[in-house]
Amino acid sequence: MKGNNFFIQQYHGLSYNHGGVGYSDMEKILVANGYLPLNADGNSMQSGQSTAGRLVRCIRLAFSVPRNAVVVFIYPMYARMSRLLIRILLTRGIRCQCILADIDGVKDGDPVLLENELNWLGRFRDFIVHNPVMETWLRARLGEKVFSPLQFFDFLSAPASGTREKSATIVFAGNLGKSGFLRGLDHPALASVHFNLYGPGQPQDLPITSLVTYKGAYPPYELVNLLEGSYGLVWDGESIHGPAGGLGIYMGLISQHKLSLYILAGLPVIINSTAACAGVVVSEGIGLACDDLTRLPGILASVTDQQYASMREKMIPFAQRISSGRQLTDALKKISH
Missing domain, CATH: 3.40.50.2000 (Glycogen Phosphorylase B;)
Structure with a gap:
């Protein structure tokens, strides 16, 4: 359904010196697979657009998405307009699929944050998760959802050439x-x-x-x-x-x-x-x-x-x-x- 697949763009143009490059690569892969970007926050923030202007833009963007569309997003999602965009899409009955990149409540050892995250994630049906262990963990907390494990993160760099020898x-x-x-x-x-x-x-x-x-x-x-x-x-x-x-x-x-x-x-x-x-x-x-x-x-x-x-x-x-x-x-x- 090329043309009806979208993703909420959050990492375009950003550079990383650590694992965050995986998020940027995910967005590149989505584009390569025909998904169209929805940018609810980034460019408008950089241009100095007012909060009211950004809000109007976000609402218009949400209602430009066809009802039979699929929208993919990477979680965590920190930008307020991106989160608002998701809420409007859900209200319109549009299928939203979550790539679960991090669970901050577990990583930070914060049970209150974790409860809030699980409540928010419970709104969705479809999840791409790290691996089968994470899938099992989430099933026990979110119930019967649809899960697809990655196992390994993609990394859009050519494999190294040359040889290596065994050492300590x-x-x-x-x-x-x-x-x-x-x-x-x-x-x-x-x-x-x-x-x-x-x-x-x-x-x-x-x-x-x-x-x-x-x-x-x-x-x-x-x-x-x-x-x-x-x-x-x-x-x-x-x-x-x-x-x-x-x-x-x-x-x-x-x-x-x-x-x-x-x-x-x-x-x-x-x-x-x-x-x-x-x-x-x-x-x-x-x-x-x-x-x-x-x-x-x-x-x-x-x-x-x-x-x-x-x-x-x-x-x-x-x-x-x-x-x-x-x-x-x-x-x-x-x-x-």
């Missing part, structure tokens, strides 16, 4: 300021492991030693070809010993964008065993699960050259899908049936 050098890329476990990387049990860190927010008390190197922050699409190491680490929270703190718990519900980055970079993954994607990483043979980072030396020593090469080989089809937007494209098709 591990890459971690992300917002370093929110990754409290990094302060424990100088643990004596990790003396044989080297960590290369990439991203913004370097903490002042980060242990930069001969075994922990800060490599800097780079634009996401360049980062794929800049990561130096043999493995990519998916870990979050406050402790090297397992999930701790709000983000450590949240890791058990989400698919992290850095996982897609590592797949594109050809870095076999080391993932916290409680993470939502740990099962698929292990079952698809693209990485290893670990419940405590102090056990890394033994885990790395057990990997043969052949096993390492096999993990890299098995990442190739996933990298091709992720780099071409197939994860979201297929999820959209599934949820529209």
Whole structure:
């Protein structure tokens, strides 16, 4: 139904140095699939239009959408006019489909916010979610909705070329300021492991030693070809010993964008065993699960050259899908049936 598919545009023209690039890529994939943008807030705000003018524009935009249309939006949605647009569309009986990118109430450990989010999300029927774990979690709270899991986030960058060799050098890329476990990387049990860190927010008390190197922050699409190491680490929270703190718990519900980055970079993954994607990483043979980072030396020593090469080989089809937007494209098709 090309011409009757729309999306609420929120991220056009914005630049990111972290996982937010995934939202921008989602909008690019929607455009590539024939979805037309509805911009209720961004451009009018930048032009200095009055609140009344923006309100009139939003209402006109809502009533320009055909009744048989499908409108996709990415949640969370912070812009007031975009949220108003959704409310008007729902009132008109237009089918609105939610790409659930984040659940702030869980991430921030805020039960009041979470209750408000679930009440708002309960208005919708169709959801594209991170993975089957998130689907199960939401079914228990929202009831029988229609869910389509992504499993991996798309990342519209060409897969890295070149080869890698097995070593004890591990890459971690992300917002370093929110990754409290990094302060424990100088643990004596990790003396044989080297960590290369990439991203913004370097903490002042980060242990930069001969075994922990800060490599800097780079634009996401360049980062794929800049990561130096043999493995990519998916870990979050406050402790090297397992999930701790709000983000450590949240890791058990989400698919992290850095996982897609590592797949594109050809870095076999080391993932916290409680993470939502740990099962698929292990079952698809693209990485290893670990419940405590102090056990890394033994885990790395057990990997043969052949096993390492096999993990890299098995990442190739996933990298091709992720780099071409197939994860979201297929999820959209599934949820529209």
